[in-house]
Amino acid sequence: MSKTFDVAKIKKDFPLLERTVHDRPIIYLDSGASSLQPHVVIDAMSHYYATTHANVHRGVYSTAEEATILFERSRQVVGAFLGAVHPAEEIVFTKNTTESINLLANSWGATNLGPGDAVVLSIMEHHANIVPWQMLSARLGFEIRWITVDSEGFLILDDLDALLEGAKLLSITAMSNVLGTINPIRELAARAHAAGALIHVDGAQSVPHLGTNVVADDLDFLSFSGHKVLGPTGIGVLWGRRELLAAMPPFLGGGGMILDVKTDGFLAADPPQRFEAGTPPIAEAIGLSEAIRYIDTIGIDEIRSHELHLTTTALDALAGRFGDSLTVHGPGPGAHRGGVISFTLEGVHAHDMAQILDSVGVCVRPGHHCAKPLMRFLGVPATARASFGLYNDEHDIEVLLEGIDQAAKLFT
């Protein structure tokens, strides 16, 4: 059931691509940091504010009812996108992936972890999936163990069973935001479960690009951010298996997360409201569900094929044009990698590379990509990272190469 993938038509859906920088059309290659938003998302949010806005789960007047329905319907759309069985109870709206993981650590982690326990992470994690565990470990005294990577950027899984021995959680990214490596999540889930551990997947990079099924992969928890999946900033998702969420205490306290409050205590609401203290990001939830509907009309598999084609084209072109002077940090072309290309050009610091690329309109991210343990492990202080979205095309790659050429000329 192949749908036609018309990138020229898709580009027209994204208003930001109409602007220019330094008198050149913008070439957006930073979807790994944040994606752009299509008209339909911006319009849905604006329409909501203009016609329906009211607080949810409170009022009985018409717009309050409508706002609540739209907000809860968004939960269903997100749940279906992840393959969740019970979206109404399993989809928790947060601020972003970072907050989702902090929720998991401070609720599930604080209840289940202590001295003698262990959490297994990988060295390729984003700081969002490291620091919350380090903060909790400093309080509770459990051990953090690390899966390392090989020279190509693949996880070394030979000793995984030993690392998992006695561990209570494996918390790991489905796709590296630096290397582009796609990790074998289904295998990791099976091995975690065989060792008696749960698995949490950081889906910030994978959910927007690869297609997700939390049931088929047999996951326990999954986090992702709205703004990387064509949605707005300010909304993220924590999906958890119903029975796990039901056993977890609240994270933040306040309005909306209680059944009852007395002077001597409170009774927490059921999930997901238990974890959504305060007025939630209503317009953002509506925007996120619209983003997912947009992706569904194009097809996540079609998006993946397109981005894989671009990634392979770019990797081949970079190797062909710059040879050994340019290093790509991560696996070579193939289905085992996503559309994230971190590179360094000999003699040009990543920050300078990004500045020169900006002068030809190309947006890339320089630096450590919030993954300093990985960068230290690789011995690379900084890389420039080009990352693809569904709205990129081969012309974008040509302009990227033109910019890299200019950097090479200026610095050598």
Next chain:
Amino acid sequence: MAELEELYREIILDHYRSPRNKGELASPPALRAEGFNPLCGDEVVVTVDVNGGVITDIKIGGQGCSISQSSASMMSASVKGKSVEDAQATIAIFKSLMSVHEAQLEVSDASPEEQPIDLKALGELAALQGVVKFPVRIKCATLSWNTLIQALGDLPS
């Protein structure tokens, strides 16, 4: 693009390619401070020997982009052999060159007061003024200077 050429002047690229006073002095006796730019991962280590109120030696370690590295290199050349007092005056002038424009990044109704900056007093450091057109890069240019201030702050007063 003209602004880019102004940013990457030949003298800046020269200091980037051949950094002066690279390395690290034994500390103690040298004063030592580390600076980080979390945005891009730049790291700088400044070590200074101060004898009789004079900066007798300075070394710069760490890694970073051309702007942070050349600024550090020029800074080291500019303050080496100077009295701490004179060095602090140079720091103040350089920082004012950068800070007038740093205000662009801040939300404020008050327009920054344009004070005449003595570019001549800065010598080749004036080449870094192109940086101010790229507000994000100002932090690259000032990283080593702030680290030097930190190191000199360790001086017994």
